[in-house]
Amino acid sequence: MALEAIIGLEVHAQLLTRSKMFCRCSTDPSAGPNTVVCPICTAMPGVLPVINRRAVELVVRTGLALNCSIASHSIFARxxxxYPDLPKNYQISQYELPLCRDGYLDIDVNGQKRRIRIRRVHLEEDTGKLYHTAGNESRIDFNRCGVPLMEIVSEPDMRSADEAREYLVALRQVLRYIGVCTGNMEEGSFRCEPNVNVRDTESGAKTGISELKNLNSFRAVHQSVDFEIARHTRLLQRGETVPRQTRRWHPSDESRGGYTDVMRSKEEAHDYRYFPEPDLVPMRIGDDWLSEIRAGMPELPQQKRERFVSQYALTPYDAGVLTQSLEFAQYFEAAVAACRAGQVAEAAKRVSKWLQGEMSRLLNETGQDIADVPARPEHVAELLELVEEGKLTGTIAKEVFEEMFRTGKPAPQIVSERGIEVVGDASELERIVDQVLADHAEVVAKVKSGKTQSKGFLVGQVMKATRGQAVPQIVNDIIDRRLGV
Amino acid sequence: MELFHRTAHELAELLRRKELSAVELCDAVLGRIEAVEPRVRAYVTVMADVAREQAKAVDARRAAGEDLPPLAGIPLAVKDNMCTVDAPTTCSSKVLEHFVAPYDATVVARARQAGCVFTGKTNLDEFAMGSSTENSAFFTTCNPWDLERAPGGSSGGSAAATAAGEAIIALGSDTGGSIRQPASFCSLVGLKPTYGRVSRYGLVAFASSLDQIGPLTKDVRDTALLMNLLAGHDPMDSTSADRPVPDLTELLGRDIRGIRIGVPKEFFAEGTDPEVANAVHAAIRQLESLGAIVGEASTPTVSYGLPTYYIIAPSEASSNLARFDGVRYGHRTSKPVADNVELYEQSRAESFGPEVQRRIMIGTYALSAGYYDAYYLKAQKVRTLLKRDFDKVFEQFDIIAWPTSPCLPFRFGERGDPLSMYMADVCTIPVNMVGIPAVSLPCGFSSGGLPIGIQLGASYFEEPKLLQVAYAYEQSAGFHARRAPLGASCGGEA
Structure with a gap:
């Protein structure tokens, strides 16, 4: 048996519009329960939907980013x-003639380029949220009802959990770049339902497709897909039939590892009785409108990566890291542009190193977004120039950067407030320190053994060697680091 | 003639000249309601207090020297499937018995703005499904011309109220003939405008692609005046047409010499009451004598109108009515239920009437997987063929003329079998399927004194020409001037 996994992904992405899909209610996710509702989104008798033009634009934008063909004529369907979270008991969605179809997204999996085809991208409305209380009582919040939702359906082109995850990561990156979705999986603004089965490439035998639900992280997607591949493989190898099912993922806990179980079998599958929505007229995406949307398209992640490599002479790896988020890439470019001295490539290399090093470390530690960091790109450029000119040592610069990161103060201000006199050449100073330490090994040994008062002697020697021009505090710092005390 | 029997344009003139106050007129109509409503039973809700307040406000505005819209102070009845903030909107259904909308339908808002005085909400076949008001969950409305007969439907309450003098003008809705057939049965003018001419926002949907709101009035001029108020684009209804609204009174009185009138032979099919056919033919001869050029037209696919309507309308209805599930609206079963599905099934079974249930089932079936192509999709294709037929007819003719109803107003219970009731709409349904405007107007009476209506149709948005021809006929024939005698008893029971 030569078995191969077949994986397709259905993604639901909430669109970043201010108002809902078919009414004027706000999409504010922080509003209190049932405070952003109106007769239309709660399906009062007699109301009618009106299409949110912005939502259509965002889907077309997505279609363009995913290399789709855009329908000139598209319709909604019921x-x-x-279900109680669906007040009309029908969802306005698209069935025939979706806005976008037949696109693709290129992904990189362990250094291999893979092209994942996109079957369709369509527009629909979200449902409300049900809350089941401890008693035998359910409550409904209709705030989310009618929020524009985009469905992106891939072809079953993925062959492993890694590919599924990479596709999802790349897709989310694109959606964030083009500003159509926050991509937040935990909050449910970016939801994924993989379809998984396994095929014997020799006999052509196939298992029934599992549609997986309840996945709210990339990790869950990866684990659940892996779990299903293993399950299907096992059953297929045993010669058992695997029925088509909708299955729910249960993440691992103390008692057991993650697993899926049956939610619905095919026999219970819905007949959705789709028909064209008679309350809405067909959408026409004219050439003018399409050109307008095309003209507003930002650079996509892949284009940006390629440009970073050619424009800044970065390695593809560095370019990939720097372009992971649009904000990070923008920060990088602004910082490089603010560097006055030297060649662009050199400046880029320095900025890249600092952003991937100190900046990333501090962002991780504080959980901040780069867009919210008080230190602006020009401050970083200024700091790096001080280092480049030899006015700050690398280690001092890191301290200055940390303060800059927290306060947004420019480097020169931090330096003067801390009494760090920026005179002389920092690396020269370090050289002198090293010389003094080498000349007084016995004192160094004393300090290391705990007699820290002897350190004053070493500082004095350095001051003498520099004829008093060095800043004692800096000298102290350098000695501390060198001796590791 | 009593005030309540006069037309809106006559009364508007008296109001304008301050020979009559809106309050006096309102009291006259409310008095009439008190006197005859127990026999006619046109209203689900009489809005006496609202009406008096509105009449007072109009008088105050006029006294202050304000220049008021033409229909300010005119008592208007509203079919009870259009939302109003100040009265329940029941659709004559137990499902919405206590529902008060938090908003006005666009047409209601426009009428309110124009100073119309709301007499009340009128009875209808439940959710507008029917042709007699016998399907109302509350009670049956009687025809003021013969209280033992149906006023037609589904806008039977609006028609009966206007014919009985319980309102001066009224709003109806027409999905398959629900304005025109009651107009014919009650000797009124009833217009189903071009689909999209009037906003549907706030009209509780029956079949979205067919529903259209329109006027029920005593003469063509009143219809023109009320249409001037109703017509126009509404940003809340994307199916409403964004195009200019001509003044429909402008062409009234112009002669109709040279206007080409087609008579589609298929509409005089077997089963048409001979008295109806005779009256309609006489009316067509009269139009000819006024200078119109009359010829035979053909719409070969028209016989498919009725069967395809009974696929499309129930399909849309099955989806439109899904929201009435007992979770938020109206009746929720008091029986213990195991789950949501049982809650829906039990609540709906207990609260929807038999005709509504029948149509929901037909529609659900027609949309089901495996049947969609054979029914719904096929019906839509036939609809396209119907449109082509009518397009061709309008290449040759300006106006088409045929009966509104193949039969005279029938007795209660006479059409108990649903199919024979469906057949009553055979002449009106194709118009909705195609989307063109059509008007029914009085063209005579049977030997037994029952009203007969002629139906005139025109191409899309040709309401001005349509009413021009209707007006010319009406003025020369004069049937519109007669008023219902209002007999002594009422045969209809809920």
Whole structure:
């Protein structure tokens, strides 16, 4: 048996519009329960939907970013099913003639380039949220009801959990770049439902597709897909049939590892009784409108990566890290542009190193977004220039950077407030310190053994060697670091 | 003639000249309601207090020298499937028995703005599904011309109220003939405008692609005046047409010499009451004598109108009515239920009437997987063929003329079998399927004194020409001047 996994992904992304899909209510996710609702999104008798033009634009934008063909003529359809979080008992969605179809997204999996085809991208409305209380009582919050939702359906082109995750990461990056979705999985603004089955490439035998639900992180997607591949493989190898099912993922806990179980079998599958939505007229995406949307398209992640490599002479790896988020890439470019001295490539290399090093470390530690960091790109450029000119040592610069990161003060201000006299050449000073330490090994040994008062002697020697021009505090710092005390 | 029997344009003139106050007129109509409503039963809700307040406000504005819209102070009845903030909107259904909308339908808002005085909400077949008001969950409305007969439907309450003098003018809705057939049965003028001419926002949907609101009045001029108020684009309804609204009174009185009138032979099919056919043919001869050029037209696919309507309308209805599930609206079953599905099923079974349930089932079936192509999709294709037929007819003719109803107003219970009731709409349904405007107007009476209506149709947005021809006929024939005698008893029971 030569088995191969077949994976397709359905992604639901909430669109970043200010108002809902078919009414004027706000999409504010922080509003109190049932405070951003109106007769339209709660399906009062007699109300009618009106299409949110901005939402259509954002889907077309997505279609363009995913290399889709954009429909010049597109319609909405009613998807009829009964559920209390759906006040009309039908969802306005798209069935025939979706806005975008037949696109692709290129991804990089362990150094291999893979092209994942996109079947369709369509527009629909979100449902409300149900809350089941401890008693036998359910409550409904209709705030989310009618929030514009985009569905992106891939072809079953992925062959491993790694590919599924990479596709999802790359897709989210694109959606964030083009400003259509926050991409937040935990909050549910970016949801994923993988379809998984396994095929024997020799006999052509296939298992029934599992549609996986309840995945709210990349990790969950990866683990659940892996779990299903293993399950299907095992059953197929045993010669058992695997029925088509909707399965729910249960993340691992203390008692057991993550697993899936059956939510619905195919026999219970819905008949959605789709038909064209008679309350809405067909959408026409004219050439003018399409050109306008095209003209407003930002640079996409892949384009940016390639440009970073050619423009800044960065390695593809560095370019990839720096372009992971649009804000990070923008910060990088602004910092490089603010560097006055030297060649662009050199400046880029320095900025890249600092952003991937200190900046990333501090962002991770504080959980901040780079866009919210008080230190601006020009401050970073200024600091790096001080280092470059030899006015600050690397280690001192890191301290200055940390304060800059917290306060947003420019480097020269921090330096003067701390009494760090920027005179002489920092690396020269370090050289002198090293010389003094080498000349007085016995004193060094004393300090290391705990007699820290002897350190004053070493500082004095350095001051003497520099004829008093060095700043004692800096000298102290350098000695401390060298001796590791 | 009593005030309540006069037309809106006559009364508007008296109001304008201050020979009559809106309060006096309002009291006259409310008095009439008190006198005859127990026999006619046109209203689900009489809005006496609201009406008096509105009439007072109009008088105050006029006294202050304000220049008021033409229909300010005119008592208007509203079919009870259009939302009003100050009265329940029941759709004559138990499901919405206590529902008060938090908003006005666009047409209601426009009428309110124009100073119309709301007499009340009128009875209808439940959710506008029917042709007699016998399907109302509350009670049956009687035809003021013969209280033992149906006023037609589904806008039977609006028609009966206007014919009985319980309102001066009224709003109806027409999905398959629900304005025109009651107009014909009650000797009124009833216009189903071009689809998209009037906003549907706030009209509780029956079949979205067919529903259209329009006037029920005593003469063509009143219809023109009320349409001037109703017509126009509404940003809240994307199916409403964004195009200019001509003054429909402008062409009234112009002669109709040279206007080409087609008579579609298929509409005089077997089963048309001979008295109806005779009256309509006589009316067509009269139009000819006024200078119109009359010829035979053909719409070969028209016989498919009725069967395809009974696929499309129930399909849309099955989805439109899904929201009435007992979770938020109206009746929720008091029986213990195991889950949501049972809650829906039990609540809906207990609260929807048999005709509504029948149509929901037909529509659900027609949209189901495996049947969609054979029914809904096929019906939509036939609809396209119907449109082509009518397009061709309008290449040759300006106006088409045929009966509104193949039969005279029938007795209660006479059409108990649903299919024979559906057949009553055979002449009106194709118009909705195609989307063109059509008006029914009085063209005579049967030997037994029952009203007969002629239907005139025109191409899309040709309401001005349509009413021009209707007006010319009406003025020369004069049937519009007669008023219902209002007999002594009422045969209809809920």
């Amino acid at each position: 998807k009829n099913y009964w």
